[in-house]
Amino acid sequence: MASDAYAALEQNSSLAERVGGLVGTDRVRAPEGIEAVCAGIIVEPANAEEVAAIVRFCETDRVALAPLGAGRTLSQIRRVPVAIGVSLSRMAKIVDCEPGDMTVVAEAGITIGALNATLAQYGQRLPVDPCNPGATSIGSLIGAAHAGPLRLSEGTARDLTIGIRIVGHDGTIVRGGGRVVKNVAGYDLMKVVGGAFGTLGIAIEAAFKVRPIPPAYGLEVVRFDDAKAAFEAAHALNEALPLAHLEVMSPPFGERLGSGTGFVLAAGFSGIQDEVDHFAKRIRGITGGGKALEAADAQSGYERLRDLHSNRAPLAARIAVPPARLSDAIQRCSAAFVAHAGSGVADISLDQLVGDRDHVARWREIANSAGGHLRILGAVPSIRGEVDFFDTPNPGALKLMRRLKATFDPAGIFNPGCFVGGI
Numbered sequence: 001m002a003s004d005a006y007a008a009l010e011q012n013s014s015l016a017e018r019v020g021g022l023v024g025t026d027r028v029r030a031p032e033g034i035e036a037v038c039a040g041i042i043v044e045p046a047n048a049e050e051v052a053a054i055v056r057f058c059e060t061d062r063v064a065l066a067p068l069g070a071g072r073t074l075s076q077i078r079r080v081p082v083a084i085g086v087s088l089s090r091m092a093k094i095v096d097c098e099p100g101d102m103t104v105v106a107e108a109g110i111t112i113g114a115l116n117a118t119l120a121q122y123g124q125r126l127p128v129d130p131c132n133p134g135a136t137s138i139g140s141l142i143g144a145a146h147a148g149p150l151r152l153s154e155g156t157a158r159d160l161t162i163g164i165r166i167v168g169h170d171g172t173i174v175r176g177g178g179r180v181v182k183n184v185a186g187y188d189l190m191k192v193v194g195g196a197f198g199t200l201g202i203a204i205e206a207a208f209k210v211r212p213i214p215p216a217y218g219l220e221v222v223r224f225d226d227a228k229a230a231f232e233a234a235h236a237l238n239e240a241l242p243l244a245h246l247e248v249m250s251p252p253f254g255e256r257l258g259s260g261t262g263f264v265l266a267a268g269f270s271g272i273q274d275e276v277d278h279f280a281k282r283i284r285g286i287t288g289g290g291k292a293l294e295a296a297d298a299q300s301g302y303e304r305l306r307d308l309h310s311n312r313a314p315l316a317a318r319i320a321v322p323p324a325r326l327s328d329a330i331q332r333c334s335a336a337f338v339a340h341a342g343s344g345v346a347d348i349s350l351d352q353l354v355g356d357r358d359h360v361a362r363w364r365e366i367a368n369s370a371g372g373h374l375r376i377l378g379a380v381p382s383i384r385g386e387v388d389f390f391d392t393p394n395p396g397a398l399k400l401m402r403r404l405k406a407t408f409d410p411a412g413i414f415n416p417g418c419f420v421g422g423i
Contacts, residue, residue, distance in 0.1 A: 012040045015063070015083060019043050022053045031085065034075040037381075038068060039085030046090045048204050052171030054086060055202070059170065059411040066415040067108075067198040069140030074197075076316075076378030077389050078418060086202060088139055094118055095205060103162065105207040108139030124210045127154035131309040139203050145195035148306045149245035149268065152342045154211065158194045163207030166193055168200065168408055177207065192404065198415040199423055200408040214270035217244070219298035220283045220290045222265045223254070230263040231327035233287045234341035237267055238323070241282060244268040245302075246342040248327075252351075253308050253338050257301065265341075266305055268298075308338050313349035314380045317363055320345045321372030329370045333363050347377065360387045367391075390420040 012030075019041070020028045027044040035042055045051045058065050064082040066074060071085070088109035096105040099122040106115055113134035116125045130136045130146035140146065142164070147156040154160075163177030166189075176189030193200055224230040230248045238246055245268040249257065254264030265287065269279035284290045293301055313336075321329050323344035330337050330346050339346035350359060360376065367374040368391070376389040392398065398421050405423045408414075417423075 012083075016041045019054065019057065019084065022057060023050045027090070031081075033071070035068065035071045035085060037075040037081060038071050038078055039066060039081050040083050042068070042085045042087050044087045044090050048091075048165070048167060048173050051086065051088075051091075051167045051202055051204055052173060054084070054171075055167050055169075055413070056171040058084065058413045062411060062413065064413050064416050066418070067139055067143060067202045069109075069137035070135045072135070073140060073144045073146075074415075074418070077376070077384070079384045082415065088137065088202075088204065091204060092137075096207075097122075099124060102210050103207060104210055105163070105205065106138055107205050108142070108203050109137055112136050112138070112141060119210055120213065123213050125213050126160065126208050127211050128157050128160065129306050131307050133306075138206055139198075142194050142203050142206060143196065143198045147345075149247060149302070149340060151340060151345070152246055153242070153244045157208075158191065160208045160210075161190050161194065161206055162209055164190050164193060164203060165205040166201040166203050168202075169410060173204075174201070197419050199405060199419045201414060214244075216273045216276045217268065217270045217295070217298055217302070218276040218280050219293045219301050220267045220269075220280055220287075221257070221293065221301070222267075222283075222287045222290045223260055223262045224265065225262055227263050227331055228327065230265050231339075231341060234265055234267075235324075235327075236286050237265075237283060238342040240286060241267075241269070241279060243279075243342065244270045245305075246340070247305060247338060248341045249308070249338045250336045252336045256308060257304055266301070268302055268305075309347070312378065313351055314353045315359065315383070316347060316349040316377040316379075317360070318345065318347050318375050318377055319363065319367045319372060320374075321367060321370040325370040325372070329366050329372070332366050335359075335363075344372070353380070353383065364391065389418075393420060 016028045023043060023045050029042050031039055031042050045054060063084060065084040065086055066082045068085040068087045091107040092109035094106045111134055119125050127150050129148035129150045136146060141157050165175045168174055193203060234246055234248050247266045249264050251261055267283050269276060321344050323342060326339060326344050330339055333348050335348040335350055337346050337348045364374045373391045376387055379387055401420060401423060
């Protein structure tokens with residue numbers, strides 16, 4: 001074992017020296033914290049040309065690489081580290097901001113928090129709300145298809161992205177879409193790259209349509225003794241009101257939200273103050289109760305809700321089914337959950353592992369039988385080799401996906417083995 005570790009150290013040192021010749025030795029470093037699960041060394045290019053040079057080097061030498069944000073997502077699903085992690089932390093500029101057109105172009109290394117801090121000066125925001133937006137980069141948002149409670153009213157990054165630049169095969173810099181909302185050129189490239197976990201190339205820049213920040217926001221929290229009643233109330237609310245977000249969560253998460261024991265329904269709504277007041281009254285009338293939070297407490301409650309991530313559990317997954325079938329599917333899974341009730345999406349998790357492979361197979365069967373799918377969000381290293389992180393698509397779809405991978409990445413260097421079917 002000691003000799004293997006020494007050989008790995010020597011190999012990383014040699015690789016770091018060669019990569020340092022491309023970008024400068026001061027921008028090649030050892031991985032820190034969870035980055036060590038993702039890659040052997042970390043390189044920090046400062047522009048598109050340096051990213052392209054790294055890609056060409058890796059293709060020539062058949063060296064696997066992966067784009068990295070904070071490493072939170074990749075550290076939960078990589079079975080073994082790739083040789084090189086490409087951090088875009090030095091590519092974190094806002095390239096263009098047009099408040100009048102309500103569009104923004106930004107490099108992939110900027111975080112959602114930093115981007116929205118700038119947009120707030122114009123009363124605007126990119127209305128995506130992944131867990132901990134201050135640590136979630138644009139590149140990670142696109143590559144891992146992160147989304148949060150606002151997916152119900154605002155959609156996801158796929159709905160808001162109007163242009164993208166990636167570095168692909170042979171270091172070629174490719175652009176899809178543009179910087180104006182009506183530009184649909186390259187539409188397919190954006191859809192293909194989004195949610196591909198960096199297996200087709202490295203996203204270095206994206207253009208988005210942005211939206212005004214609502215003048216007021218409210219949050220109603222209602223506690224129920226059982227999940228069925230909570231989901232029935234959520235269904236009634238979703239039918240009656242245009243909510244900003246709508247969640248149902250099991251007791252462990254309800255307690256972390258600060259809402260006491262039991263199953264908790266959290267309904268968020270926004271608009272002018274009169275609208276917010278009206279929504280609060282309607283929600284209490286429909287649910288038969290509720291706790292209205294003051295403005296500051298409502299925002300704090302929303303942020304806690306947004307950051308209720310379950311993928312730090314030994315085993316965590318995301319189930320997506322038609323909204324009408326979500327309640328039944330979740331209750332059959334027998335797991336802790338935070339459900340985006342109006343969207344048909346829920347994060348489920350186990351705090352203790354007993355028969356882990358059986359749990360995944362059962363969850364997957366439940367999702368598939370309900371007309372949906374399941375993706376593993378995170379698993380402890382001891383079981384990662386035993387579970388499939390993605391559903392297996394039908395043979396025709398998988399064949400097409402493999403053809404796309406072979407076309408975009410003929411050398412097989414981009415985050416290999418980290419997508420559907422081992423792509």
